[in-house]
Amino acid sequence: MAASSQIHPLISCQDLTKIYVMGKEKIRALDGVSLDIFEGEFVAIIGSSGSGKSTLMNMLGALDQPTSGQVTINGENVGTMRNNKLADFRNRTIGFVFQQFQLLPKKSAKKNVELPLQYRKPKVRDASERALHSLDLVGLKERADHRPTELSGGQQQRVAIARALAGSPKVLLADEPTGALDSKTSNDIMALMQDLNRQGITVIVITHEDDVAAYAQRVIEFRDGRILSDTRREAAA
Amino acid sequence: MMMFASLSLAASSIIERPLRSLLTSLGIIIGVAAVYAMLALGEGAKKEVEESLNSISTRTMQVWPDWNRRRSSQSRPSMPFTETDVIEMRSINGVYAATGTITGRSYTIATDRNDVDGNFLGVDPDQLKASGSEVTLGENISFADIETRRPVVIISEGIQQRLFDNQNPLGQSLKVNNVAFTIKGVATKADSDISFGNDDLFVWAPITVARERIIGGNRFVQNYVSSIRVVGELGADLDRIESEMDIILRRSRDLRAGATPDYRVISSRGWRERAAEQTKGISFLLAAMGAISLLVGGVGVMNIMLVSVTERTREIGLRMALGAQKSNIMNQFLTEALLLCILSGIVGLGLGFFMSKFAMKTMEVELVFSPTVALVSFGSALFIGVVFGFLPARRAAQLNPIEALRHE
Numbered sequence A: 001m002a003a004s005s006q007i008h009p010l011i012s013c014q015d016l017t018k019i020y021v022m023g024k025e026k027i028r029a030l031d032g033v034s035l036d037i038f039e040g041e042f043v044a045i046i047g048s049s050g051s052g053k054s055t056l057m058n059m060l061g062a063l064d065q066p067t068s069g070q071v072t073i074n075g076e077n078v079g080t081m082r083n084n085k086l087a088d089f090r091n092r093t094i095g096f097v098f099q100q101f102q103l104l105p106k107k108s109a110k111k112n113v114e115l116p117l118q119y120r121k122p123k124v125r126d127a128s129e130r131a132l133h134s135l136d137l138v139g140l141k142e143r144a145d146h147r148p149t150e151l152s153g154g155q156q157q158r159v160a161i162a163r164a165l166a167g168s169p170k171v172l173l174a175d176e177p178t179g180a181l182d183s184k185t186s187n188d189i190m191a192l193m194q195d196l197n198r199q200g201i202t203v204i205v206i207t208h209e210d211d212v213a214a215y216a217q218r219v220i221e222f223r224d225g226r227i228l229s230d231t232r233r234e235a236a237a
Numbered sequence B: 001m002m003m004f005a006s007l008s009l010a011a012s013s014i015i016e017r018p019l020r021s022l023l024t025s026l027g028i029i030i031g032v033a034a035v036y037a038m039l040a041l042g043e044g045a046k047k048e049v050e051e052s053l054n055s056i057s058t059r060t061m062q063v064w065p066d067w068n069r070r071r072s073s074q075s076r077p078s079m080p081f082t083e084t085d086v087i088e089m090r091s092i093n094g095v096y097a098a099t100g101t102i103t104g105r106s107y108t109i110a111t112d113r114n115d116v117d118g119n120f121l122g123v124d125p126d127q128l129k130a131s132g133s134e135v136t137l138g139e140n141i142s143f144a145d146i147e148t149r150r151p152v153v154i155i156s157e158g159i160q161q162r163l164f165d166n167q168n169p170l171g172q173s174l175k176v177n178n179v180a181f182t183i184k185g186v187a188t189k190a191d192s193d194i195s196f197g198n199d200d201l202f203v204w205a206p207i208t209v210a211r212e213r214i215i216g217g218n219r220f221v222q223n224y225v226s227s228i229r230v231v232g233e234l235g236a237d238l239d240r241i242e243s244e245m246d247i248i249l250r251r252s253r254d255l256r257a258g259a260t261p262d263y264r265v266i267s268s269r270g271w272r273e274r275a276a277e278q279t280k281g282i283s284f285l286l287a288a289m290g291a292i293s294l295l296v297g298g299v300g301v302m303n304i305m306l307v308s309v310t311e312r313t314r315e316i317g318l319r320m321a322l323g324a325q326k327s328n329i330m331n332q333f334l335t336e337a338l339l340l341c342i343l344s345g346i347v348g349l350g351l352g353f354f355m356s357k358f359a360m361k362t363m364e365v366e367l368v369f370s371p372t373v374a375l376v377s378f379g380s381a382l383f384i385g386v387v388f389g390f391l392p393a394r395r396a397a398q399l400n401p402i403e404a405l406r407h408e
Helices: A053-060 A083-093 A109-118 A127-137 A153-166 A183-198 B003-015 B018-054 B083-090 B126-131 B143-148 B157-164 B207-215 B238-252 B269-311 B313-321 B326-363 B371-397 B401-406
Strands: A011-022 A025-037 A042-046 A068-073 A094-097 A171-175 A202-207 A218-223 A226-232 B060-065 B095-103 B107-110 B115-123 B135-138 B152-156 B173-176 B179-187 B202-206 B227-232 B263-267
Touching: A011 A053, A025 A053, A025 A068, A025 A226, A042 A053, A042 A183, A053 A068, A053 A171, A053 A202, A083 A094, A083 B326, A094 A153, A109 A127, A109 A153, A127 A153, A153 A171, A153 A183, A171 A183, A183 A202, B003 B018, B003 B326, B018 B269, B018 B326, B018 B371, B060 B238, B083 B095, B083 B227, B083 B238, B095 B126, B095 B207, B107 B157, B115 B126, B115 B157, B115 B207, B126 B227, B143 B207, B152 B157, B152 B173, B157 B179, B157 B202, B173 B202, B179 B202, B179 B207, B202 B207, B227 B238, B238 B263, B269 B313, B269 B326, B269 B371, B313 B326, B313 B401, B326 B371
Parallel strands: A042 A202, A042 A218, A094 A171, A171 A202, B115 B202, B152 B179
Antiparallel strands: A011 A025, A011 A068, A218 A226, B060 B227, B060 B263, B095 B115, B095 B227, B107 B115, B107 B173, B135 B179, B152 B202, B173 B179
């Protein structure tokens, strides 16, 4: 699979630079990063805090735009998109998984999973079925009517993954997905991601834990806004 | 996101915090109720004025001798009015009816079998017209009756009931202080007639007959009348009519220019207008109260929406990350503010309705409930919702998704 998709990278970053202005100080969060991610890859981006990995994730998730350089995702230049286009692009292309799950506490698991479909245009008619299918993919179909407060941390993160999958995105973008979980649950979640990746979904995980990164085929290490290393492995742990 | 989705979202957000929503809506509820009551009261006052302008009693001017005139050795007693005054007034442009009346105090009205104390008035044909009475049976007194001094009378329905058992009394005979009359007609009795007790017992006779045979003449003036009543036509300029009446009276009484008249013209149009003014005053007070409540209520809504936006910053960030556009977020919070105001508006309308009903009973003011009244007061709640919901909604829509997601 990797061989055939290498011709057209799914995500392509060209000389990405992001500068934050804090008072008089200019902080160079990303400093000329160039990188290609191909369809079907399982990539871990690692680095300590302040290394620029979160900034990169915001760019890859089309949540933020670079000061200079280019981000092309699925053939579209994210840097020139306006707000509404950007929102629509996120909705179709990116599936987010957050460290704190970010589920709506008063809504059922199914309602939470349906959330991205609410913002899809044209209107999704089978949102309910698609939400159930997504929950099935993460093994939580039976819990569709439970509220997040009635679920364990691992189950909540599974719901969040189901939510990310519901919109059939190109990329699953997970920011410290195991940061709020114990190690056993972390392993379950990462195994699930690996499983989803084997089914063909591109997965990018941002983490500072080597254990988590070990599940990926490719590990990109960041330091001071630059790529320190970019390692590919044939077989994952 | 479709309309229904943002509506149900707003509804659940309101229901999830019942106490807060209730407290927030209190200002709007009171405001809408006050606006509603104000408008109903204003409409009522308008209707009352319109009705009174159409009624005979507001178009009526009565001329009486000035009883309160300061007596001194120089001033002569009040001159009586005459039938000539009445005839001249009847020809004033815009006069609907002009009538002269003589009356004494109480009279014994009797048939062969029965008698009763009642009012006896000497009148002309305009009398019934000027007091809003109507002949229900037989005929009105005519000018010929006055001229030829025919001993005929019209009786009120009260007399018909008391002396004739509601039977047809036409052509029958009736005695007033032992003077015999033939009954010519029966008429309704209008509230505005002068009476000395026995409000529904009236006998009207041709003025000449009444004067010469029962009430008695005046030593100086042959054709005197005790009082004059002039009614203007619908929409006639009553002030002009009154000043022309003044000219006629001053001329017939030889009053020098600037001399204090020895008569008074009394009309009810003054106090009707003052009553309307007073209602307007109350209306204004309610409007001020309504406006202030709505304003305070609106600020309350804005405040609670700002709190809501802050509380749900992460939710907003999440929704944006998942693909919500600025307009989606804006709509969500605007809908919530609007829904809060709509619900408050409905409760306020109900409260206003019952408050007004209560006020109508206790304060004896008239209120008019029309769809316009409801619509305007409800609309003011909607307006408040949009105006005061806008700022918090915009603040929510302007949030940066990255920072919003990190919000604790």
